[in-house]
Amino acid sequence: MRYIIEGTWTGYNSSQERVVHREVYKTYRKDSPFLKAIREIRSILFTDNTRLLLNVREAKPREKVQEIRGYVSLIRKAVNSGISIVRDMP
Secondary structure, three states: OEEEEEEEEOOOOHHHOEEEEEEEEEOOOOOOHHHHHHHHHOEEEOOOOOEEEEEEEEOOOOOOOOOEEOOHHHHHHHHHHOOOEHHHOO
């Protein structure tokens, strides 16, 4: 199965909100620990009080997804550490 992990940066006001991260995650398990952790984190808080809102959804059959791999390492760090605030991350 393919899942789409999408991150939306909130910006300093609502007009600046935009998708800055999109990746396809392939797994054979619906209960993948990685996807479960992302769903639990829901957002990552930056030091300037903006957020990266995380969303996971199942990809539609034959859906073409243009990946934007802007925050791969930050999302992995948040999942591995269980911390969703940038200043508190190791």
